[in-house]
Amino acid sequence: MLEIIEKLGLPDFRAVEVHRLIAVETALVTRAMGEDKDNSDAATVLKEGAARVKALRALANAVEKVDSLTKRDELNFDGPKFKFVFDELLQYFEDAAKEALGKNCGDLVLRIMKTFRDVIAMKEAELRRRTAKIGTPGAD
Numbered sequence: 001m002l003e004i005i006e007k008l009g010l011p012d013f014r015a016v017e018v019h020r021l022i023a024v025e026t027a028l029v030t031r032a033m034g035e036d037k038d039n040s041d042a043a044t045v046l047k048e049g050a051a052r053v054k055a056l057r058a059l060a061n062a063v064e065k066v067d068s069l070t071k072r073d074e075l076n077f078d079g080p081k082f083k084f085v086f087d088e089l090l091q092y093f094e095d096a097a098k099e100a101l102g103k104n105c106g107d108l109v110l111r112i113m114k115t116f117r118d119v120i121a122m123k124e125a126e127l128r129r130r131t132a133k134i135g136t137p138g139a140d
Helices: 002-009 015-035 042-070 080-101 106-133
Strands: none
Touching: 002 015, 015 042, 080 106
C-alpha cells in the first residue's frame, strides 16, 4: 500500500503501474481473507477484507479518472498560451503576405489583415463550438 501512495505522489505517475500495484494489493488481501477463514474471528476478517477490497476498487476508479483528466486535450481560446500562439501566427501571416506581394504592398497587406480579422470575428463562435465537439463521443 505504501508503494501505491508513493507512486500517486509522483507528478508524472503512470496509471498502469498504479493499477498493477492495486491488483497486487487486492490479491494479497484476498489471500489473507482465505487464510483466516478457519479463525474464530473469520467474520471480522472477511468483513475487513471486503471493506479493504472495496476501498482498493474505489482507489482504482479514482486513478482512472485522474489519468483521463491529465490526458484531456483542451484548448482555451481565452488563455494566454493560445493568445500568444495566435498573435505569433498572425505576425507570420503578415510577414508572408509582405514577402509574397513584394515592395510597396503595405496598403494591400493592411487590407488583407483587416479582412482576415473580420473573417475570424464572424467565424469565432462557430470555431469555438466545433472545437468543443472534438473528442466527444458521437461528435464525428
